[in-house]
Each structure stands twice: as structure tokens, then as C-alpha cells.
Amino acid sequence: MIGNSGDAELNQGTHAPRDPVQVGVSLAEAEFDYNSPNYLDMIDRSLLSAGNNVRLKRVIEKAKRGEPVVLAFIGGSITHGAGAAPIHLQSYAYHTFKHFQKMFAPLDSNTVQLIKAGVGGTPSQLGVIRYERDVLRNGSVQPDIVVIEFAVNDADDETRGNCYESLVLKALASDNKPAVILLFSVFKNDWNLQDRLAPVGFHYDLPMVSMKDALVEQFRKTKHEGNVITKEQYFHDIYHPTNVGHRIMADALANLFQVTDRSPMNQEENELSRAPMIGNDYVNVQLMDRENGEQIARIEPGGFCHTDTELQMAEMDDHAYATPLFPNNWMYVPDDTAEHLGFKLYLRCSRLILIFKDSDSDIFGTAHIKVDGELVKQADPHEVNWTHCHAMLLISNQEAAEHVIDIEMAPGHEDKQFTILGFGYVE
Template identity: 25%
Template sequence: MSATTQAGMPEYQPVKAEHFQPRDGLGNVLEKLRNGERVNIAYLGGSITAANGWRVKTREWFQEEFPKADIHEIHAAIGGTGSDLGVFRVQRDALRHEPDLLFVEFAVNDGGASPERIWKAMEGIVRQTWAADPTTDICFVYTYRVGYENDLRDGNCPRAAGAMEMLADHYQIPSINFAKKVVEMEQADELVFKADSAPANGLIHFSKDGVHPLGGGHQIYADMVAQGVELMSESKPVDHQSKLGSTFVEDHWQAAKMVPVDKSMLSGDWEQLPEDSTLARRFGNRMGALWEATTPGAKLTFKFRGSTAKLYDLLGPDGGQVIISVDGTPRSKPVPRFDSYCTYHRIATLSLANNLDADETHTVTVEVHPEQPDRQSVAFRLKNPEEELKAPKYQGTCVRFGQILILGDIVSE
């Protein structure tokens, strides 16, 4: 499965889809469950996992199946995000809570990413997890979206899941293919992928949008987890430490990390949002302390040694735009913190620097631009855009930053 080029680097090959790939199984967490110990189960993924669906149903199944165990859920899913953010946030959102089992769900949100990018991020997640605790078991799960049936009907995984399978095979990580089951049920006339209303004849209505399962779809996912765990019931405990001795891709993102914005990095007019403010209550659990600037010229400046830097920030209707400079060279255009979805605030990432010399120290500056971005991209979502875009809600040059995301390390002054 893990085909390589002559240079020893992976080369993507189509991967046969299987419902379950037990590989090294879940022996560590199963032993704790059977012994009635405390067990922490983490769910890292996108909106499909963030919904109160298969995540909640599987946690409940584990508790019913192992009633003596003290089971706790670690909710580490954020809608609209893939493994390229997951690798930066896995420590804060999952690993610091000491999971015994980590489910990783990014096969849909990584659908447009290249196998090479998927390998870097997913391998970073795996290696960070086992560097923190080599007894933590990991399980990859592959969800469905409309379009994935094309590959699955031919017997193959969609490309994102296939790339993840190649990595899982290298590290002997078990996987469960939800999407294969969904497609089989549709072919057997038991399910419809997408419909605005419930279909006749008792068919399962999987989703309204072709991506996000309704109750019946989430139950299919939960049932697949239960079957997979039962299939792996005889797996033995494994110390995963030895698996870190070889890599799948040399430039994996194990070094990915989040670093809080420090007050010493800020100049100009900045405010740390109070914990009881609306945005801090909504996003603080993921982003930590939030810093806000509304005045043009306010700057964030930091130095790091590494290859990549991003900002964990918020987009919103009052979002401004920023001037980004790396090692003294500014970008040709300001970057808006506003887009066509900005009738509300949401978590985003702002790319600052990529593919730099990882052995050098780099200086990054992000400055609030004096002009607002063009708001017309959101007009089609408004009932009366001409008037609504004049309202205070859509005015401002506001930026809000939470964490710095880097492949490397912050360099103190």
C-alpha cells in the first residue's frame, strides 16, 4: 500500500476500500475499559464530528458496553477545518487532556488537499500524540460526502482517505470507513444520500446537503465504530514508541504548535477581550486569550526559527484588513479578515509565511490597514444589502488574534 518513489518518498496509489482495517488494534484502551478505569476518548475533526451525532452516540455506546469504566469525552472538533489546522491544535484541544483513544476525522475536509499535504499534517498529528504518550491508541475514521461514491463504487477509497490509509498502514493505525457503508446502503436501496425531505418507503435520509449526516446517518457511523471495536476486541496492548523510529514523509509537521500572543509582541492600541465578553465566551475555549485592535497602525511582531507561521484569528462582519511583512518585505496587497460568509464571526487562520529556511530566524509583522475591505462579497446573503451594509455591524477595521501557529519555535528578543 505504501508505494515509494526511487528517492524513497511516498507516491500516492489508489487504495482498496475496506470497512475495517484493524492493524495493531485498540489494545491499550480496551484493557483500561475492561479494567473499569477512567478512560478519556478524544474526537479530533470537523463539523461532522462537532455535531451532536456519532461522537455522542459512540461515547454512550462505550459507556453501555463497559459500564464499570469511567468514560470522559474530549470534544476537539471544529467545523470547516482540516488536518492542516488539526496538527497545530491537537496539543491544546486534545493531548493536554491525556486521551487514551484519539479518533481523527478529516477525510471530508481534506478532500481538496494533495496527498503530500495530508501526509505532512496527519503524520504530525500521529507523532505528536505518541510523543506525548505512546500508549494512546489512535483510530482514523473516513466520513462520506456526495461525490465520494464514484471511487467507492469502483472499490477504492476517495483520494483523501486513500492517502490517510497509506499513512495508517505505515504506523499500523486502525481505521474505519464509514463512507463505504453509506455507499453500499444506497446501492442496496436502503438510503438516499441527499434530500430536502424524508424519502418515502422508509429509506434512511442520510443528509440534506450531501455532507452533514442527519440522525440516521450518524447512527450508521456510530454502529460502524461499535462493530470496529468489537472486531478489534482481541487486540493486545502496544507501546507505540518504537513506531516513531521511522517516518512516512521526512518533512512531516510534528513540530507544529500553537503559541499564545504575548503582550510584548504588540504595539499600538490593543485590548485583551475580557473572559465574559461575547466573543471570548464563544471562542476562548479554542483560541485562548483574544487580542483585539481597531486602530490602523496597530502591530503584532514576532520572531521565529522555522519554516511556516500562521495566525489563529477571527473573521467577522466588522473585520478589517492587514499588511503582512516577512523579514522586512511587505506583501503587495493587504489581506482582508472578511469574506462572503461574514454575517457572523468564526474561527479562521491567516497564513503569514511558508516554505522559509527552517534553520534561519525570521521576523513577521502584521499591521492593521487604515481602510476597510470591500463588503460586497457578502451582499447576496442579505435581504437589503444596500442598507444593511451601511449598518454599524459591517463597519470597522477590527482584527482579533488568538494564537500563533508555527512550524518551529518562537525566538525571544
């Protein structure tokens, strides 16, 4: 057990929050006891599975030797740090990074690096597209540990777990063989998607940490019966942890590190050649945006010739400043001089995901999306109604084919704006 160590979305468990989170510090933070026997027992219960420990033990030994180690985190708003203040120093990702550094790296060393890539209100359907850019940094970074946290975001994954398993396999398949850890956060109503997603982890024998397993049972108890923390102490709102909650999540991950360090190494590494549990159709998905689009496909932007600069932002890594997401976009602004109002994409692919901007501004309107001349989707930026990256599945076929995608403003919305942030495509 670990001792003195240092987005989410909900609407009856199905949809993203309607407003961006406001952060604050719980009054209980200063008085919370992180060393009581009941607390340590609660942390122990978070270990859903230690999994095959070969990869993680190799990373721990690497850190002990003083070699550089990269810890990466990808997920929704909880991974972003929502509910924590200040967000860049109190998120569970930052605390976990500091725990790992203190536990295994030489004193006064800077050999451990943090990559934090959480984006509020988004599922693994977007995460698998972002992985190359936001975690691998377009090939410039090779994480040694990848923590994946989408258990309260993936109700909106249209692929029903295919993108989640594809993301897990994409991370596992990296040449440097990183340790992949699945983290299951929980909502205030005790809900998450652990029942859908944990079988993926068991299938590949991965380490898994569950805040639901740690917290929910003790939430129902009185102090006399063994309650450690109340929901009011743990949750900043109905979605996100307080500073105390983020610290507890980090302690749960540190407990996994400690258990792994003290255990003998497994004889063999994870078996990754087995058939997928749900699907692996998005392992090779690639991001296409305005920066690289012309190298990949034929694009006629029409009226979508502007660039939107009012974008969803996220504090990445340990940065206090926020980074705009999908800055290389195509924005439609009404313009009578445009020769073609619609956006047209000619692309050979088997699967295609549109990423567009949600907004609460009345100047944004609904777009119609046609695939090969047939209207397949309507993209309404007010469905979520805050500035937010929205992933929408357009094509899902086993075989690749040439496709024509037309995006144009819906009738009656021609005088509104719309932003295409990018696409995720599988060749």
C-alpha cells in the first residue's frame, strides 16, 4: 500500500457536461488525513488488476538507473485537471508524475518528464486521433508509461469501445514497448463505463486502477462504519474531483507502482497477438487538418476558407498556460463572393471521423454532411453548447474506397458560421 505520498461528462451517465467546469479548492483539503489505516485500505481497493508487470517493472528499473523516463496521460477533463486549482500543479497527472519521480528517480534529478494530454468533454473516439500529435508529439517523444482515462467520457463514443481498444493497442504497439495503465475515474452518481472497458484490460493483462472500486462502497458508510471521504470532499462538482480527489487518484496510481516494484517480474510479456476484444479498426487512424490536408486528399474549401482562433483550450503537461486545440482548421464565414459555399473533400479511406467545433454562440449554425451525395449526418454545434471539440463518425467500412464528402450549411443557416477542426481517417 502507498503511504505518505505526496471531464468528464454526465447527464444520467450518457452525455457531456453542458458548461465548462469552474475550479475551486475544497475546504477539507488542508485537514484531510492521507495516512490513516482506512485511507490506505481504500487506496489498496483501487488496484483492480496489477496485470502483467514486465513493462512497468522495466520502466521502474530504468528510472532507478537515472535514465530519462516519460510519463504520459491521455483522457478527458479529469486528466486535463478540471476541478483542481491550480490546474497545472494539482491535477492527478501532475501528482502522479511527482510521486513516480520521488519513488524511483535519483534525488535532485530531472530525469522524469510529464506529458499531460487531457481534453474536456471528449471520448476516446477523439483521443485515438489525438494520440500521435498530443502524446507522441508527432514522433518526437516516446512515453515509457501511458495512462489512459476515458471511463466517464466514452458514453459518447459512437464505436462503442472500438476506438478505446484501438487506442490501447496503438499505445502498446509503440516501438519502445511502453507500460499501458487503464484508469477508471467515476462520477458523483457512482457511474462509469468500467464494465465495458475493463474487459479490454483483462484481455491484454494490463494494470488497471479503479476509483469506483476504491470509493463507491465507502461513500455509503458512516465514519463509524469506515467512511474515509465524503462525496462533498472528493467531488468539486458532479463530474470532477477536488484537489483532494485528484491527490487520491494519484495515490492510487502510486500504489500500483509500489506493488509492481515489490513484486517479482512476470516470466513473459503481454500477449498482444490475440484477436481484439471489441475491435481494432482505428489503430492506424491519422489526423488530417489544414496543415497536412493537401498532402493527403483533394480539398476544395469553398466558403470554409477562414481560420477559427476561438478554440477549446487545455493546459498541457505542467504548463500554467493553455494551448488552443486544432488551430489548423477550416472555418465557414458567410461571404457572398465565395465561388463555392460548401466544403468538398475527395479521400480514399475505410473509416472517417469529422471533428467540428461546438459553440454556445448564436453566430454558429448547423451543417449538413453528405457522403457520396447522400446526407448522412447533421452537425449541430449547439448540441453540447460550449466551445468544445466534437467527434462524429461519417464512414465505417471494412474496405477502403474513394469517397466524396460535402459539408455545407443547413437550409436556413447559410448566414451562420461553422468550423471544421479536422478529420481522423483510416486508409
